[in-house]
Amino acid sequence: xxxxxxxAADRSRMLAAIGASSIDELFDDIPATLRASRLDLPxxxxxxxxxxxxxxxxxxxxxxxxxxxxxxxxRHYQPPAVxxxxxxGEWYTAYTPYQPEVSQGxxxxxxxxxxxxxxxxxLDVVSASHYDGAAATAEAALMTCRATxxxxxxxxxxVHRHYRETLSTYLSGGDLELGEVPVVVSGPAAGTTDxxxxxxxxxxPDHPVAGVLAGQPxxxxxxxxxxxxxxxxxxxxxxxxxxxxxxxxxxLAPPGAYGADIAAGEGQSLGIPAQYGGPYLGILAxxxxxxxxxxxxxxxxxxxxxxxxxxxxTMRAREQDIRRERAASNICTNQALxxxxxxxxxxxxxxxxxxxxxALGAARAAELEATLIDAGAGRxxxxxxxNEFVIRVPDARAVHQRxxxxxxxxxxxxxxxEPDDPALADGLLVCATEVTTSAEIARFGAALQAELGGSRWx
Amino acid sequence: MGVTGPRLQSTIFEKSHPGRGGGKIPxxxxxxxxxxxxxxxxxxxxxxxxxxxxxxxxxxxxxSQLNFAIDTGFYPLGSCTxxxxxxxxxxxxxxxxxxxxxxxxxxxxxxGTLQILWELQxxxxxxxxxxxxxxxPAAGAQGELTGILMIRAYHRSRxxxxxxxxxxxxxxxxTNPATASMAGFRTITVxxxxxxxxxVDAFRAALGPRTAAVMITNPSTLGLFESRIGxxxxxxxxxxxxxxxxxxNLNAILGRFKPGExxxxxxxxxxxxxxxxxxxxxxPGAGPVGVGPLLVPFLPAPRVLRNDDGSFRLERPGERPTSxxxxxxxxxxxxxxxxxYAYLRAHGAxxxxxxxxxxxxxxNYLKSRLVGTYDxxxxxxxxxxxxxxxxxxxxxxxxxxxxxAKRLIDYGFHPPTIYxxxxxxxxxxxxxxxTESVETLDAFADALITIAAEAAASxxxxxxxxxxxxVRRLDEATAARQPNLRWRPMTGVETPCPx
Numbered sequence: 001x002x003x004x005x006x007x008a009a010d011r012s013r014m015l016a017a018i019g020a021s022s023i024d025e026l027f028d029d030i031p032a033t034l035r036a037s038r039l040d041l042p043x044x045x046x047x048x049x050x051x052x053x054x055x056x057x058x059x060x061x062x063x064x065x066x067x068x069x070x071x072x073x074x075r076h077y078q079p080p081a082v083x084x085x086x087x088x089g090e091w092y093t094a095y096t097p098y099q100p101e102v103s104q105g106x107x108x109x110x111x112x113x114x115x116x117x118x119x120x121x122x123l124d125v126v127s128a129s130h131y132d133g134a135a136a137t138a139e140a141a142l143m144t145c146r147a148t149x150x151x152x153x154x155x156x157x158x159v160h161r162h163y164r165e166t167l168s169t170y171l172s173g174g175d176l177e178l179g180e181v182p183v184v185v186s187g188p189a190a191g192t193t194d195x196x197x198x199x200x201x202x203x204x205p206d207h208p209v210a211g212v213l214a215g216q217p218x219x220x221x222x223x224x225x226x227x228x229x230x231x232x233x234x235x236x237x238x239x240x241x242x243x244x245x246x247x248x249x250x251x252l253a254p255p256g257a258y259g260a261d262i263a264a265g266e267g268q269s270l271g272i273p274a275q276y277g278g279p280y281l282g283i284l285a286x287x288x289x290x291x292x293x294x295x296x297x298x299x300x301x302x303x304x305x306x307x308x309x310x311x312x313x314t315m316r317a318r319e320q321d322i323r324r325e326r327a328a329s330n331i332c333t334n335q336a337l338x339x340x341x342x343x344x345x346x347x348x349x350x351x352x353x354x355x356x357x358x359a360l361g362a363a364r365a366a367e368l369e370a371t372l373i374d375a376g377a378g379r380x381x382x383x384x385x386x387n388e389f390v391i392r393v394p395d396a397r398a399v400h401q402r403x404x405x406x407x408x409x410x411x412x413x414x415x416x417x418e419p420d421d422p423a424l425a426d427g428l429l430v431c432a433t434e435v436t437t438s439a440e441i442a443r444f445g446a447a448l449q450a451e452l453g454g455s456r457w458x
Numbered sequence: 459m460g461v462t463g464p465r466l467q468s469t470i471f472e473k474s475h476p477g478r479g480g481g482k483i484p485x486x487x488x489x490x491x492x493x494x495x496x497x498x499x500x501x502x503x504x505x506x507x508x509x510x511x512x513x514x515x516x517x518x519x520x521x522s523q524l525n526f527a528i529d530t531g532f533y534p535l536g537s538c539t540x541x542x543x544x545x546x547x548x549x550x551x552x553x554x555x556x557x558x559x560x561x562x563x564x565x566x567x568x569x570g571t572l573q574i575l576w577e578l579q580x581x582x583x584x585x586x587x588x589x590x591x592x593x594x595p596a597a598g599a600q601g602e603l604t605g606i607l608m609i610r611a612y613h614r615s616r617x618x619x620x621x622x623x624x625x626x627x628x629x630x631x632x633t634n635p636a637t638a639s640m641a642g643f644r645t646i647t648v649x650x651x652x653x654x655x656x657x658v659d660a661f662r663a664a665l666g667p668r669t670a671a672v673m674i675t676n677p678s679t680l681g682l683f684e685s686r687i688g689x690x691x692x693x694x695x696x697x698x699x700x701x702x703x704x705x706x707n708l709n710a711i712l713g714r715f716k717p718g719e720x721x722x723x724x725x726x727x728x729x730x731x732x733x734x735x736x737x738x739x740x741x742p743g744a745g746p747v748g749v750g751p752l753l754v755p756f757l758p759a760p761r762v763l764r765n766d767d768g769s770f771r772l773e774r775p776g777e778r779p780t781s782x783x784x785x786x787x788x789x790x791x792x793x794x795x796x797x798x799y800a801y802l803r804a805h806g807a808x809x810x811x812x813x814x815x816x817x818x819x820x821x822n823y824l825k826s827r828l829v830g831t832y833d834x835x836x837x838x839x840x841x842x843x844x845x846x847x848x849x850x851x852x853x854x855x856x857x858x859x860x861x862x863a864k865r866l867i868d869y870g871f872h873p874p875t876i877y878x879x880x881x882x883x884x885x886x887x888x889x890x891x892x893t894e895s896v897e898t899l900d901a902f903a904d905a906l907i908t909i910a911a912e913a914a915a916s917x918x919x920x921x922x923x924x925x926x927x928x929v930r931r932l933d934e935a936t937a938a939r940q941p942n943l944r945w946r947p948m949t950g951v952e953t954p955c956p957x
Contacts, residue, residue, distance in 0.1 A: 001812035002804050003542050003734075005895040006819075014823040014896060018839075023815045026822055026839050027714050029683040034720045039713035040584055044806030047546055054800060058555030060570030062563070069560045072787055079482060081515060083552070089529025090522035093543050096740040098535075099873055101864065101927035102526035104466065106739035109521055112470050115945035119504040125943055129741065131596035134787040161775075162787035169758075169783040173607060173641040216498075223498045251491055253500050266787070275551070276571045277561035277788030278596065279742030291941070297740065302937035305930040308466065314937040320599070320636035321878075325645040330636035333597035333730065333745075337738030340518075347470050347514045350479040351503040359486035366493065384493055404564060412562055417775065434483060 002044065066440040067409040068368070070388050070431025071219070071417075072133065072160050073277070074269045076247070076357065077435050079348045082271045082341050092337055096297075100312045106336065107311035110299040113339040116346050120249045121263040122256020123285040127296035129335040130282025133266025134163040137213065137243055138170035139284055139329060140264040143293045144211025144239040145176055146328070152177040152207045156193040156229075158218035159243055161417050167213075177207065181214075185423055191220045191381030191390070195228055202236035209236055211262075215243035216252065220429065221388030222381055223252075230259040239290075246270055246283060246342075247361075248386055250354040255285075262286045271345030272338055281338040292318065295329030357434050361387035364432035364441070371445035372430070376452035380427050388431040390414065396426050399451050406447040464523040464928050471945045473517060474507035524928050525739070526872045532898050534824075536843045536875035536887025537631070537679060539709045539731035544804070547734065547797035556796055561788035565771040571792060572770035575762040578746075578799045585810070586705070586725055587716025588748030593790040594758045598706060600785055601726025601745030602637040602673075607782045608724060608749065608756040609671045609700045610641055615756075615780070621670035621699065627656050629680060629879040631704060634673045643670055650881055654680045654836040658690050665697040674722075675704040677711065679879040679887070680836055681821065681843035691721035700724065700752070708732040709891070710818055710841035713811035723750045733798040744794040755780040760789065816892035817842040820899060824890050827903035831910045835882055843889035845882050846906075852884050857913035857920050859884040864931065865912070865923035869905040 006014075011023070020026055045053060067075065086092060090105060097103030097110075114126040130136040141153045153171060155164055157180045164180065171178050181198045184190050193214050202209055212233035216224050230240040242255035244265035255263040267281030268274070286294050292315075300314035320327040349357065365387040369379065372391050380390040393399050396413055403410040411430035418424050432441070491499070509517070526533070533540035551557065559571055579591040595601035606624065613621045624638035625646045635645040648664050651657035656674060665672075672694050676684045684690070694701045703717045703725035709732045717725050729735045730743040737743070749757060759781040760773035772789065805813065818841050825834060825844045833847040848859045863873030863886065875887040890899055913920050924930065 001809045001816065001892070003544055004812065004816050004892050006816055006892075010896045011816075011819060014819050017826045018819075018822045019826070020822070020839070023819055026815075026818050027683075029685050029839060030711075030715050031685060031688060034688055034715060036587065036711075036714055036716040037719060039807040039811060041581060041807040041810070042803070044809040045803050047804065050800060050804050051546065051549070053803065054550045054553065054796075057570035057574055058550075058553035060573070061555040061559045062567035063555055063558040065567065067560060069562055071562055073561050075558075075560070077483065081511060085515065085518045085522075087548065088519070088522045089543075090525040090527045092548075092736040092738050093528035094525045094739040095533065095535055095538050095540060095737045098875075099526070099863070099867070100932050101924050101929055102867055102872065103524075103739075104928050105521040105523065105525035108467065108469070108524070109518075109739075111943075112945070114943055115469075115471065116506060118944040119506055131600060131742075131791075132786050132788075135596065135600070135785070160787065162784060165784040166786055169607065169785055170640075172782070173603070173610075175642055223495065227497070249500070250504060251494070251500055252498055254504070257501070273557040273793075274560045275557050276559045276563070276568065276792040278786075278791035279744075279793050280787075298941070298943055300937040301942040302933045304932050308929055310466075310929040310932050312932045312934055312937050314934065314941055314943075316938070319632075321632035323636070324632045325635035325639045327632070327636040327639070330599045330603060330633045330640050331597075332599045332631075332633050333728075333737070333743040334741040335596075335738075336740030337736075337742060340739070343470075344514070344518060346506055347509060347517070348479070348511065349482060349506075350508045351506040352508075353480060353482050354506065355503055356483040356486055359490040360483060362494075363486050363490040366490075384495055384498070386494070404567070409560075409563070409567070419775070 065407055065409040066443050068411045068430040068432065068444060069409050071412045071429050072266060073274050074433055075274060075435055076269055076433055078271050078273065079345065081348055082344045085344055086337060086341055091340060097313060104310060107299050109340050109343060110336065111301060111311045113343045114299065116343055117283060117285060120246055120254065121244065121285045122254030123263055124288050125291050125294055126285040127294055128299060129339040130284050130296055131335060132278060132280040132282045134166035136264040136282030136284040137163045138167045139295050140241045140262045141167055141211050141213060142170060143262060143290060144241065147239060147290055147293050148210040150208045150210035152179065152209045153211050154179045154181050154201055154209050155213040156181045156215065158183045158191065158193055158220060159213060159215045160219045163243065188382055191222045192218065192224050192383060193229060195232065198229065199232055202232060209238040211239045211241050213241040213243060217245065217248060217386050217388065220381060220390050221385040222383045227258040247354065247358050251358045261290060267342050270342035272341050279335055279338055281335050281342055293328065296331050296334060360434040361432060364436045367438065368430065368432045368441050371441050372448060375445045375449035377448060387433060388429065390427045390429050392426040393428060393452065394426060396428050400428060402451055403447050408444050408447045410444065465520060466928055467517060467520050469945055470507045470517055473509055473513055476508055478508045478510045531870055531872060532894060532902055533872040534874050534888050534890050535872060536889040537706055539889060539891060541734055541891040542893040543734050543736040544801065547800045550800045551793045551796045569770060572762055574796060574799050576764055576770050578795055579762060581802050582727060582746050583748055585712060586727065586748040587718030589751045590754045590757060591746050591748045592757045592761060593746045593795055594785055595726065595745035595747055596786055596791050597741060597743040598726050598728040598745040599633040599637060601747045602633055603640055604747045604758055604785055605702050605724040605726060606637055606641040606671060608753045611756045611782050612700065612753055613670055621668055623668045624670055625661060625664050625672040629678055629881050630673060630675060631679065631706060634704060654682050655686065656684050656690055658686045661690055662693050665693055665699060669697055669699040671700050671702050673702040673704060675706060677707045677841040680845050681840040682836055683841055687720060706731060707842060710814055712814040713807060714814060718748060718750050724753055729794055729798040734801045735794045735797040742791050742794055744791040756782050758782055758785055813892050820890040820892060820894060824888060824899050824903060828906060831907045843887055845885050845887050847882055848884040851910055851913050855913040855917050857917050859886050861920045861923060862909050865909045865920045866905060867924035868926045871902055871905060
């Protein structure tokens with residue numbers, strides 16, 4: 001065993017103290033009929049070989065492409081300080097801070113995370129973290145059901161499909177009803193939540209709605225009329241959940257400013273690498289009025305016996321280890337280390353640095369749009385966006401594949417995600433951030449122009 | 459700990475000084491945000507702190523030193539398996555090819571990671587004795603939810619809509635009943651037998667046509683193998699219900715007991731326990747779920763599949779309509795799974811069997827050292843952890859388990875899990891793991907024995923502990939009654955953008 005300390009003499013000494021003749025004797029309580037068949041696994045590898053093996057596998061991933069892929073996970077500048085600080089064993093090899101006297105580092109860092117995110121989202125209560133944006137969104141929907149006593153959720157179809165699917169899975173447990181609000185098909189608001197349809201769905205007196213969920217920016221990168229959506233939700237007695245992306249909140253109105261009751265979203269863009277899907281950071285925040293409904297850990301400020309300021313997990317009566325079957329959620333392990341990463345990221349960049357990240361991403365995206373239009377693509381939706389948008393090209397899937405062969409990852413083929421929506425059949429969802437270079441944009445433009453043969457499609 | 463020892467820190471907001479920081483991001487063009495409609499814009503920048511990098515770094519380094527961690531000392535937290543977190547695993551997860559891979563990258567560009575995930579599915583299926591594994595759940599509790607939702611889908615697929623109950627023993631983790639509630643079931647709690655095991659007769663009596671599932675932790679949360687598990691599983695299946703195994707205690711039984719072979723229908727695995735992925739001060743984890751043949755059709759999507767030509771791919775949306783769907787975005791906590799994979803490949807079959815053998819040996823050794831000083835409510839051989847009790851000490855001296863736990867901090871140890879499982883009076887659940895040396899185990903036992911003597915000789919010393927930690931015991935009541943959950947910074951202080 002590579003990491004164990006015991007010599008044969010240690011083991012003999014321990015067995016003698018126990019009064020057992022062999023280690024096998026310690027497993028005598030497993031009935032003979034239930035004992036495992038031989039464990040059939042490859043032999044263990046010395047560390048040197050293991051490292052070579054892993055390097056070989058890592059090299060089989062293509063991370064050399066000019067990538068314009070976003071769609072819920074974003075490539076960003078990561079200050080080197082973030083990872084170097086995360087690598088301190090005092091952070092990453094600690095458990096949940098159940099013993100506050102020896103966990104003040106983790107506890108204060110979570111309190112600060114809650115405070116930093118509260119500033120960004122404009123809501124006062126922020127949970128210590130959830131698994132990811134999709135799971136946090138699902139928990140937000142369940143909160144609205146508990147708070148209103150109603151059993152129906154409406155989610156805009158312009159929220160990421162993975163989030164809608166996760167929500168559907170979570171709601172299935174409680175036999176709660178899920179409805180989708182269509183998006184506007186044409187005109188200046190194309191690609192955003194259809195307000196008239198939302199109003200009609202909210203008007204059904206037999207199926208009162210607990211919560212309305214919409215994204216800002218939405219899945220297509222477009223800006224939603226959040227204040228309007230919130231007004232319609234509230235007029236029907238429903239709560240309003242904003243699905244957010246935190247970097248954008250340095251320049252976009254925060255959920256607290258447009259009347260959202262809950263904000264949920266993916267915090268990966270705050271200094272966390274893409275790493276094929278996780279671990280990420282589920283953000284969940286709410287107004288003070290909903291404090292008893294929010295699931296997950298909360299850290300509060302208090303004092304110790306000597307009156308020193310200190311931090312502790314609090315309002316624990318919502319949690320599974322205390323409340324068992326009446327808990328607000330079953331969540332136990334969360335994403336504390338990623339919340340720490342986000343805090344370090346925010347503390348490194350500060351308010352102006354974060355604004356520059358969002359603004360530079362917007363500038364790169366505008367440059368990308370102009371380049372792609374020039375190369376013959378069109379935009380699918382005319383509305384304003386921050387740093388992600390949909391282009392139309394003929395035979396999008398084949399073009400995407402051929403661009404890949406030219407070293408360009410041309411965003412996401414929307415037909416792969418929404419195969420049943422004819423409006424998206426020609427769509428590629430593309431994204432730029434502050435790390436996208438003009439050279440990469442030019443490469444995309446040239447490759448696309450070559451594919452489209454200069455034909456203008458807009 | 460530094461030369462001057464750990465010091466409490468003011469908050470990062472108090473260390474902020476307007477005008478500090480910067481130099482990280484190129485200045486964007488002035489008109490970068492002009493195309494955004496005014497209604498969508500933020501009125502004032504968020505009041506985030508402004509620090510130069512050195513002050514920021516010192517803040518987080520100094521804060522870190524207020525933490526106890528595996529890397530600083532012995533952490534025998536029962537049920538949590540706080541074993542060494544190998545450094546090579548951190549290195550592996552940070553390889554640019556893994557860390558930089560986008561979760562929606564086309565399969566052809568993600569073959570290295572897909573291979574790891576596919577192999578990991580196979581390795582975990584072999585260890586658990588299950589037919590197939592999903593890597594999607596982000597943590598053990600989400601694995602539980604996945605498992606119970608699959609059980610629900612299974613019963614419904616058979617037109618069996620009357621099974622509304624989930625049975626759990628009273629010694630179970632709180633996540634079990636909480637999961638049952640989230641999945642729409644009513645929890646029936648079954649008392650344990652006097653020997654600490656599952657009361658098979660009580661379970662038999664509770665089983666019936668309304669039972670959807672039983673959730674069992676084996677070895678139990680007392681660290682005892684459920685020797686009558688075969689009988690229990692037969693009764694469960696005879697009643698038409700399915701059996702869920704909480705895999706929190708898998709570290710005791712690697713290569714000795716495969717839950718799927720024994721008849722469990724589904725189980726989750728906590729990679730941050732058994733397979734050494736670090737717990738990060740509360741997370742992240744990963745909670746892969748293994749299932750027997752009955753539940754394979756219901757596994758969450760997407761799974762990782764191997765093509766006939768040996769390449770790998772993700773299941774396509776809608777490819778398996780019987781799936782319960784997604785539990786989260788993308789594939790799973792891949793960065794955590796890469797670490798678990800590295801750990802598994804470093805060990806191989808023989809190494810994994812040694813892990814469990816040494817974990818069980820260490821627990822029994824530590825237990826033998828405490829006999830005579832602490833009550834050991836269940837005397838038989840334990841598995842990877844055991845329960846000791848301070849009930850006799852409390853009767854004699856008034857000193858409680860909580861006090862003893864806090865006094866351990868003064869001796870340089872992290873306390874064990876206390877008051878869990880709930881069925882043991884003044885219980886402490888002690889899990890030493892296989893990576894601690896016998897000298898460490900002895901030093902910990904010596905400390906517990908010394909504290910027992912202190913409880914009799916100078917109880918106030920124990921009662922007021924800890925004495926050497928950065929803070930003393932906390933006012934948790936006020937924290938809950940008047941919650942202060944966020945800093946209120948810089949109210950009224952302008953933080954204009956410098957442009």
